[in-house]
Amino acid sequence: MTNDKIAALQDLINVVAKLRSPDGGCPWDLAQTPETLIPYVTEEAYEVVDAIRSGDKNAIAEELGDLLLQVVLQAQIASESNDFSLAEVAEGITQKLIRRHPHVFGDITVENVEQVRQNWEEIKAAEKGESPIAAEKLTNKLLRYARTLPPLTAGMKISRKAAAVGFEWDNVEGVWEKFNEELAEFQQAIAQESPARQQEELGDLLFVIINLARWYDLDPDAALQGTNQRFIQRLSHVETLAGRPLTDYSLEELETLWQRAKAQLNRSDNLP
Structure with missing residues (x-):
């Protein structure tokens, strides 16, 4: 990294540290916790995606800066409690990239992208202390999708993975039948049942709509x-x-x- 890049990053680190300083810092920044900043992390990530889709280079640079701020701010808060530092964050991802790319930084040879993906998953499982069998267990993957991805995206990935192992309708007419069934159950829940049950039935209905989108090769x-x-x-x-x-x-x-x-x-x- 060139000196100007290091200086620019250090300037950002210094500004964030000043904002979090009890001596003359910003009251709003001082009031933040890792949890209160979660909505901003999500929002900034989506704004980066929107900027990339727009093709506006200036907007992309600006939104990446906003997302970088969230990374630096989270690390600053953690460092104040001696949990970890921004240096540890950077060192951690650097070492992870080196470990998971043995075909670049080691002596492993790969023939195609699929072998890269397979090696990545095997190394990832080993890092987490999982056996290859446990790492390949479908429910573990699905739980990760449900925990980490936006609900619509997670629903589509869960639907595709389940269908790939046989949890699938014989034809799209079966999906439409399920849609009508879930719609009726949702209407009944709205009329007669608790808000919790209404929420469950709404989720079931949305999941079937996601499956319809998958069958028709549409992006929900x-x-x-x-x-x-x-x-x-x-x-x-x-x-x-x-x-x-x-x-x-x-x-x-x-x-x-x-x-x-x-x-x-x-x-x-x-x-x-």
Whole structure:
């Protein structure tokens, strides 16, 4: 790493340390704990993804900086309790990369990407003290997905892995039957059962929808993201058409504005 890169990183470390200093630091930063910062870690990671998808290089650099801040801030808080330091974080990931790439840093030869993945998993299992059999146990993998991934992404990976070992419908009609069954159970729970049961049935219904997406080779994350964006776009158009606060309109008037906005946006999307 060149001197200017080291200096830039050290500047960030110094700024974060000052923000956390009891002597003249920022009250907000001083009030934070690893747990209170969890939403910001998640939010910044998603903003990095959004910037990458946009292709805006300046936005990518900015959002990566925001995510790096979360890493440095977590390490700073940990160092204050002598748990670990940013140096230990960096050293840990460096050594992990070296261990898990013996074909680059050692004398192992690989023929393809699949062999790289297999070696990675075997080394990872050994690091965790797991036997190869335990490491390959399906439920261990699924639990890791459920614990660490966003729910829609985890649901798709869990669905795919389960289907690969035989937990699968014979055809898509079976998935639609399950959807109708779960929809009926959700409606019954809403009408007659506790909030906890309603939550469970909603989860079951969403999981079947994820399976439908898998059968039709669709991405539920991208689908929901598209819907969110279209809703915001149409609502923005409604606000433009309205000319005064939306709270001044009745529901029927808002529906009329919504349909006008939807029709106008559809026409503009279909322009040659």
